Structures are given as structure tokens and as C-alpha cells.
Amino acid sequence: MISYERLEEIASGNAWRVGELTDMAQELLAHRKARDGWQFVPVEPTEEMIAAALKFPAQTRKQYAAMLAAAPKPFTD
Incomplete structure (x- = not known):
């Protein structure tokens, strides 16, 4: 994972x-991608x-799986 300090350095534009x-x-793009087994979803x-x-009433795991499947897919290059 990219450190906060490294993000600050990149954001400052102080490349020599x-x-x-x-x-x-490349570091930022790698950081932006989800890890295997993870998925980006909306906050709400x-x-x-x-x-x-x-x-799937009262079936939490199935509800969660259905919500992830229905979540919008992120923009890909």
C-alpha cells in the first residue's frame, strides 16, 4: 500500500x-485498483x-452478495 507521505510527495509535484x-x-494507478477479492462500491x-x-430477507450474506453484484462498476481504462 502506498504511504500517506508518498501520496503527499506525489501530490506536491516535486519530481526531479x-x-x-x-x-x-504508475504507483498511483496501482494504489487506485482494488485488491483481489475486493470491490469498490458507492458509500451510499x-x-x-x-x-x-x-x-433475500433475513439472509445477510446473500443480501450483501446481491448488493455487490448490483453495484455500479467502476470506470476502467
């Missing part, structure tokens, strides 16, 4: 050479996510 800028950009569930969860 072009190669360093490339390295920083969407209507689709809520509707998917309601199909």
Missing part, C-alpha cells in the same frame, strides 16, 4: 526527472443495490 513522474503515476447504496438485497 521525467522518469520519476512516470514511476509516481444505489436503488438497484437495495432492490437486490430485498430479494
